[in-house]
Amino acid sequence: MLKNDTFLRALLREPVEYTPVWMMRQAGRYLPEYCATRKNAGSFLQLCKNTELATEVTLQPLDRFPLDAAILFSDILTVPDAMGLGLYFAEGEGPKFERTVRTEEDVAKLFVPDVGTELKYVTDAVSSIRKALDNRVPLIGFSGSPYTLACYMVEGGSSSDYRTIKTMMYARPDLLHRILEVNTLTVIDYLNAQIEAGAQAVQIFDSWGGSLPFGKYQEFSLQYMARIVAGLKREHDGRRVPVIVFTKGGGQWLEDIAETGCDAIGLDWTTDIGAARRRVGDKVALQGNFDPVALFAPPAAIEAEVERILTSYGGGTGHVFNLGHGISQFTNPDHAAALVAAVHRFSGKK
Numbered sequence: 001m002l003k004n005d006t007f008l009r010a011l012l013r014e015p016v017e018y019t020p021v022w023m024m025r026q027a028g029r030y031l032p033e034y035c036a037t038r039k040n041a042g043s044f045l046q047l048c049k050n051t052e053l054a055t056e057v058t059l060q061p062l063d064r065f066p067l068d069a070a071i072l073f074s075d076i077l078t079v080p081d082a083m084g085l086g087l088y089f090a091e092g093e094g095p096k097f098e099r100t101v102r103t104e105e106d107v108a109k110l111f112v113p114d115v116g117t118e119l120k121y122v123t124d125a126v127s128s129i130r131k132a133l134d135n136r137v138p139l140i141g142f143s144g145s146p147y148t149l150a151c152y153m154v155e156g157g158s159s160s161d162y163r164t165i166k167t168m169m170y171a172r173p174d175l176l177h178r179i180l181e182v183n184t185l186t187v188i189d190y191l192n193a194q195i196e197a198g199a200q201a202v203q204i205f206d207s208w209g210g211s212l213p214f215g216k217y218q219e220f221s222l223q224y225m226a227r228i229v230a231g232l233k234r235e236h237d238g239r240r241v242p243v244i245v246f247t248k249g250g251g252q253w254l255e256d257i258a259e260t261g262c263d264a265i266g267l268d269w270t271t272d273i274g275a276a277r278r279r280v281g282d283k284v285a286l287q288g289n290f291d292p293v294a295l296f297a298p299p300a301a302i303e304a305e306v307e308r309i310l311t312s313y314g315g316g317t318g319h320v321f322n323l324g325h326g327i328s329q330f331t332n333p334d335h336a337a338a339l340v341a342a343v344h345r346f347s348g349k350k
């Protein structure tokens with residue numbers, strides 16, 4: 001039995017005593033203890049693949065702040081890595097792939113990896129983290145969306161304009177659809193494996209779906225996320241496993257996202273959460289949507305922002321407080337502490 005299931009109840013719009021909070025990228029470089037563990041691991045990927053160390057860094061933010069959920073320490077790019085594309089992190093340049101998927105031949109060679117073997121290190125981490133958490137709070141599993149994963153597979157790394165993948169979308173939509181098909185089947189297997197291993201909620205990170213034009217978002221990103229939601233095991237160990245869909249920049253498409261059958265929608269900071277609530281009604285819960293850059297302001301300003309968001313949402317269940325995107329590596333941990341405390345205090349936690 002979970003000692004604190006506030007996060008799961010808020011996602012399912014069941015009564016809660018206060019607004020639960022967690023932060024995207026809560027385990028990461030802004031924490032000195034993370035940097036120390038990562039140094040011992042060697043590289044970021046070695047850290048992800050080391051069960052003991054991945055467990056340790058998952059719990060680090062929970063030992064510092066009274067967060068209401070833990071998130072598996074891993075990365076969305078483990079999936080294309082398992083497809084044989086060769087993920088590596090060039091110092092200061094972000095993620096890169098040795099091989100890209102751009103031509104007809106590249107696409108023809110693409111395959112759905114055997115998640116049970118190629119990504120066993122991830123499900124091993126899930127089991128180990130569940131044990132270490134000892135039911136303190138629920139554990140979130142996650143994956144990238146098919147389109148967001150395709151961005152990295154086609155571009156070969158991060159991009160400022162997504163020129164290569166968007167050119168493919170306009171010139172050879174058939175090729176992109178084939179990549180998205182393989183990604184969708186893989187993500188369904190991957191998230192179901194995380195659920196079987198003990199993930200109590202899952203989030204689909206559609207970090208770059210918001211760069212698509214209207215219509216193309218629905219065709220190349222949302223449609224595939226809806227198929228994933230439909231393919232997931234929604235109940236495990238006698239409890240519903242909520243699904244959160246987070247499209248960064250997706251504030252204009254909330255009604256469409258709610259139609260995927262997800263339990264909650266992640267919002268970035270550009271949307272008014274109160275207006276979002278009126279638009280989706282009681283169909284889904286909302287997660288968000290504090291601007292992570294506001295964490296650089298003094299605690300008093302952070303508290304004012306927290307209060308503004310809670311007031312705009314308007315109270316009651318169905319709100320999971322979060323940042324609108326991942327926390328910056330340059331954030332002062334004391335400011336993150338101020339945010340978590342303010343969410344709890346203003347929403348009535350005793």
Ligand SMILES: Cc1c2[nH]c(c1CCC(=O)O)Cc1[nH]c(c(CCC(=O)O)c1C)Cc1[nH]c(c(CCC(=O)O)c1C)Cc1[nH]c(c(C)c1CCC(=O)O)C2
Nearest residue numbers: 024025026027028044071072073074075076094205207326
């Ligand atoms: C696009 C994306 C990635 N990874 C992820 C996304 C989707 C969310 C988003 O839009 O931010 C998701 C992710 N990445 C990481 C997590 C762990 C769980 C968590 O604490 O939230 C999660 C959920 C760890 C990580 N993933 C990465 C780090 C930093 C690596 C390090 O320690 O050097 C961490 C803690 C590396 C990574 N991984 C990725 C990038 C672009 C980078 C480099 C970013 C940077 O340099 O800040 C791909």
